[in-house]
Amino acid sequence: xxxxxxxxxxxxxxxxxxxxxxxxxxxxxxxxxxxxxxxxxxxxxxxxxxxxxxxxxxxxxxxxxxxxxxxxxxxxxxxxxxxxxxxxxxxxxxxxxxxxxxxxxxxxxxxxxxxxxxxxxxxxxxxxxxxxxxxxxxxxxxxxxxxxxxxxxxxxxxxx
Amino acid sequence: xxxxxxxxxxxxxxxxxxxxxxxxxxxxxxxxxxxxxxxxxxxxxxxxxxxxxxxxxxxxxxxxxxxxxxxxxxxxxxxxxxxxxxxxxxxxxxxxxxxxxxxxxxxxxxxxxxxxxxxxxxxxxxxxxxxxxxxxxxxxxxxxxxxxxxxxxxxxxxxxxxxxxxxxxxxxxxxxxxxxxxxxxxxxxxxxxxxxxxxxxxxxxxxxxxxxxxxxxxxxxxxxxxxxxxxxxxxxxxxxxxxxxxxxxxxxxxxxxxxxxxxxxxxxxxxxxxxxxxxxxxxxxxxxxxxxxxxxxxxxxxxxxxxxxxxxxxxxxxxxxxxxxxxxxxxxxxxxxxxxxxxxxxxxxxxxxxxxxxxxxxxxxxxxxxxxxxx
Ligand code: SF4
Ligand code: SF4
Numbered sequence: 001x002x003x004x005x006x007x008x009x010x011x012x013x014x015x016x017x018x019x020x021x022x023x024x025x026x027x028x029x030x031x032x033x034x035x036x037x038x039x040x041x042x043x044x045x046x047x048x049x050x051x052x053x054x055x056x057x058x059x060x061x062x063x064x065x066x067x068x069x070x071x072x073x074x075x076x077x078x079x080x081x082x083x084x085x086x087x088x089x090x091x092x093x094x095x096x097x098x099x100x101x102x103x104x105x106x107x108x109x110x111x112x113x114x115x116x117x118x119x120x121x122x123x124x125x126x127x128x129x130x131x132x133x134x135x136x137x138x139x140x141x142x143x144x145x146x147x148x149x150x151x152x153x154x155x156x157x158x159x160x
Numbered sequence: 161x162x163x164x165x166x167x168x169x170x171x172x173x174x175x176x177x178x179x180x181x182x183x184x185x186x187x188x189x190x191x192x193x194x195x196x197x198x199x200x201x202x203x204x205x206x207x208x209x210x211x212x213x214x215x216x217x218x219x220x221x222x223x224x225x226x227x228x229x230x231x232x233x234x235x236x237x238x239x240x241x242x243x244x245x246x247x248x249x250x251x252x253x254x255x256x257x258x259x260x261x262x263x264x265x266x267x268x269x270x271x272x273x274x275x276x277x278x279x280x281x282x283x284x285x286x287x288x289x290x291x292x293x294x295x296x297x298x299x300x301x302x303x304x305x306x307x308x309x310x311x312x313x314x315x316x317x318x319x320x321x322x323x324x325x326x327x328x329x330x331x332x333x334x335x336x337x338x339x340x341x342x343x344x345x346x347x348x349x350x351x352x353x354x355x356x357x358x359x360x361x362x363x364x365x366x367x368x369x370x371x372x373x374x375x376x377x378x379x380x381x382x383x384x385x386x387x388x389x390x391x392x393x394x395x396x397x398x399x400x401x402x403x404x405x406x407x408x409x410x411x412x413x414x415x416x417x418x419x420x421x422x423x424x425x426x427x428x429x430x431x432x433x434x435x436x437x438x439x440x441x442x443x444x445x446x447x448x449x450x451x452x453x454x455x456x457x458x459x460x461x462x463x464x465x466x467x468x469x470x471x472x473x474x475x476x477x478x479x480x481x482x483x484x485x486x487x488x489x490x491x492x493x494x495x496x497x498x499x500x501x502x503x504x505x506x507x508x509x510x511x512x513x514x515x516x517x518x519x520x521x522x523x524x525x526x527x528x529x530x531x532x533x534x535x
Binding site: 021120 | 224228232298302313314315317320322330331354359362364366
């Protein structure tokens with residue numbers, strides 16, 4: 001007799017548990033705004049990433065096309081996977097000495113693991129995170145970037 | 161007329177045959193290949209084939225400096241990236257006898273627990289999906305999104321953060337961090353009830369997990385099972401309790417141990433751990449002391465020659481880091497004792513005699529992360 005009641009109790013509890021679950025799904029079915037997180041790419045125009053978002057490594061330039069990089073190569077040594085190549089150049093100073101400047105700061109976005117060591121260890125804060133994240137391209141050579149813009153020079157107060 | 165070929169018909173009910181589960185099978189959660197030997201639908205034995213995503217992280221560590229190693233540990237168990245970072249940072253700090261500021265310890269503990277919740281949420285998603293309830297996947301991911309947003313705002317990325325550095329943190333937390341975490345805890349306390357309604361109490365899920373894949377305490381210990389999986393078998397192995405690091409000594413929390421040892425116990429353990437993690441965060445979030453976010457460290461970190469070991473409780477169990485240093489700036493040898501690998505070793509033992517559908521349930525309850533197995 002006991003097992004007989006148990007049998008029906010099991011059926012009843014089983015159906016009840018299913019209905020409890022369906023109550024949850026039913027609630028969200030009628031309130032879809034609770035379940036939607038964001039509508040990418042429809043919201044591309046208004047989408048703003050957080051300030052600290054790590055999209056890519058960039059070198060901020062001032063309005064006069066000046067950057068802060070001295071070409072010291074510390075970021076290159078600290079990068080764990082060789083994503084940065086520094087090509088240095090020497091210029092003659094008025095006092096006859098030679099001075100090291102940056103010729104090309106080559107950044108391989110395709111190899112970068114976004115560890116942030118280059119940005120953290122740069123002694124003159126020349127690098128920063130950029131918020132661009134749509135990096136898909138058809139040709140991977142496009143992912144190799146030269147961070148110092150053509151014709152740019154080093155900021156006065158850094159070089160002194 | 162076609163010639164009829166009479167092939168000898170094999171009775172598959174009696175013969176053992178092998179099928180490959182994976183490497184591209186949704187319920188192995190990655191590239192894990194299980195060669196299952198079946199008789200009918202009964203699993204006779206099982207051979208895991210690892211190595212599909214082996215990247216040689218331990219070997220790569222030998223050429224990297226200690227700050228560089230951090231970003232590789234992210235990529236082992238990517239779902240508890242912060243906790244993996246923590247292990248290496250603690251090891252370096254222990255070897256150099258650096259005292260990190262209190263603020264750093266608080267932040268690290270809070271972030272670790274947030275990471276644990278996020279990891280368990282994803283596990284819940286995939287557990288539900290393996291059981292055939294795709295809805296769970298959407299609900300779980302929706303709530304995980306909230307944590308990832310907090311991470312993204314403070315640390316810049318959602319999955320692989322590289323946020324800890326030996327001696328401290330990459331940067332300070334975002335000014336809104338505390339506020340957002342509190343909002344999240346309030347939100348998730350409500351939503352976790354949905355989880356219970358939807359899956360924990362569900363009759364199908366109960367029938368498929370209760371008494372399935374039972375591991376005794378002795379077996380759990382001899383296989384080295386740790387984390388919620390080991391604690392489901394009554395093995396009290398919470399590193400946070402037994403070898404506290406961070407500020408775990410200062411907070412009140414329970415170690416979740418169940419003695420049934422079956423799939424349901426492992427499931428419920430993780431559900432309770434999420435609640436425990438929220439308790440820990442609530443105790444800490446208002447008391448983060450002011451101060452520096454990093455200790456003074458030398459530019460080049462060299463560990464004194466010797467052997468070092470450090471363990472932490474990652475979302476899957478005990479993560480151990482072992483370093484042999486010869487006094488250089490790179491380790492001479494580095495070894496990770498990853499929880500998923502030890503937990504995987506039980507799978508053959510526990511699934512023998514189960515049905516193949518039970519194997520999926522057992523695998524889901526163990527919560528493997530394949531890069532953590534292969535490294
Ligand atoms: S970016 Fe910074 S670290 Fe790299 S070369 Fe320029 S100044 Fe040096
Ligand atoms: S973020 Fe890391 S991997 Fe990327 S360029 Fe900088 S140091 Fe290299």
